[in-house]
Amino acid sequence: MKYLLSIFSICFLFSCNNIEDPEIKQLNDKVMEIHDEVMPKMSMLHRLGKKIKKLSPEELSAKSEIGDAEVIKKQLEDASEGMMAWMAEYKIPEGSKEVQKSYLDVEMLKINKVKSDMLDAISNAENYLK
Amino acid sequence: MKNIIVIVIVLSLLSCKEEKKTLPIIGQVEIVDGDTIYHSIPDFKFVNQDSIYIDNASLSEYIYVSDFFFTSCPTICPKVKKQMLRIYDKFENEDKLKLVSHTIDPVRDNVETLKLYSSNLDVSSEKWFFLTGDKNKLLDMADDYFVVAYEDDEVAGGFDHSGKILLVDQNRHIRAFCEGTDPDDVTEFLKDIQHLLDEVKPVVN
Numbered sequence: 632m633k634y635l636l637s638i639f640s641i642c643f644l645f646s647c648n649n650i651e652d653p654e655i656k657q658l659n660d661k662v663m664e665i666h667d668e669v670m671p672k673m674s675m676l677h678r679l680g681k682k683i684k685k686l687s688p689e690e691l692s693a694k695s696e697i698g699d700a701e702v703i704k705k706q707l708e709d710a711s712e713g714m715m716a717w718m719a720e721y722k723i724p725e726g727s728k729e730v731q732k733s734y735l736d737v738e739m740l741k742i743n744k745v746k747s748d749m750l751d752a753i754s755n756a757e758n759y760l761k
Numbered sequence: 762m763k764n765i766i767v768i769v770i771v772l773s774l775l776s777c778k779e780e781k782k783t784l785p786i787i788g789q790v791e792i793v794d795g796d797t798i799y800h801s802i803p804d805f806k807f808v809n810q811d812s813i814y815i816d817n818a819s820l821s822e823y824i825y826v827s828d829f830f831f832t833s834c835p836t837i838c839p840k841v842k843k844q845m846l847r848i849y850d851k852f853e854n855e856d857k858l859k860l861v862s863h864t865i866d867p868v869r870d871n872v873e874t875l876k877l878y879s880s881n882l883d884v885s886s887e888k889w890f891f892l893t894g895d896k897n898k899l900l901d902m903a904d905d906y907f908v909v910a911y912e913d914d915e916v917a918g919g920f921d922h923s924g925k926i927l928l929v930d931q932n933r934h935i936r937a938f939c940e941g942t943d944p945d946d947v948t949e950f951l952k953d954i955q956h957l958l959d960e961v962k963p964v965v966n
Binding site: 712 | 869900
């Protein structure tokens, strides 16, 4: 077991050491910075969805002019899934610096989209619940 | 002279012995009809990496260490998992203790993925349960755990960025928690686990 733990640690260190090029490391850090900025808001997506689910038919009816509860709930769920899917897929490929750089440029666009989807969903839900 | 040396050694050993400690019950306390009601882990039913349903009843004879994670987590989870492995290693042969890791990404972390994950860690599925199930129920559970750990559910972070590891007793009460990304904090937590084990295990004369 201890042996395995060492392997586990080494693998983890090795995966970090894969980013040897300072420019690639900097790009990766910038992508992760956006992730770290919005990841703490994931539980907010869930809590806002729960608050909307708890609204009574009368409250939903009173808010019908502000928006559609189902649409707002779906937006919250999609934003949450967007972040989880992005994290599952994020893996800097093996290969040349150019290959890694273009991958990270695309990932920067993707994580910024994840961020704006999350912030929009939160803002819409908060406005709806006011 | 020899007697004095023996006395000194005995006294030294006694002073080194770990003080017996009773861990507090953590979380909100309510007084209902004069009775004190402590926070307790809500009812749940999730499936583990061997496709076996796990609920509070399955854990009622054990104390357990619990965390929330997902297999594709790029930042905190690998650090926390390393500390969970430390706990596993230390208490691997302790029958009264289980480890319970809940995924917060059941869309990707199905039974098959969790089986592969636990196999890669080379841990016993009898000892360490990796649980998956309905996403909303898992997130509700995580929220419930971490509201206790953070005390303020609106201001502090929730399950999403938490590396917290919690210790639950046989009565579903949270008795201790630590920051799973901080090895020093986990070292103290290992002592808390031992304290709770001492509390629940019958005294052998």
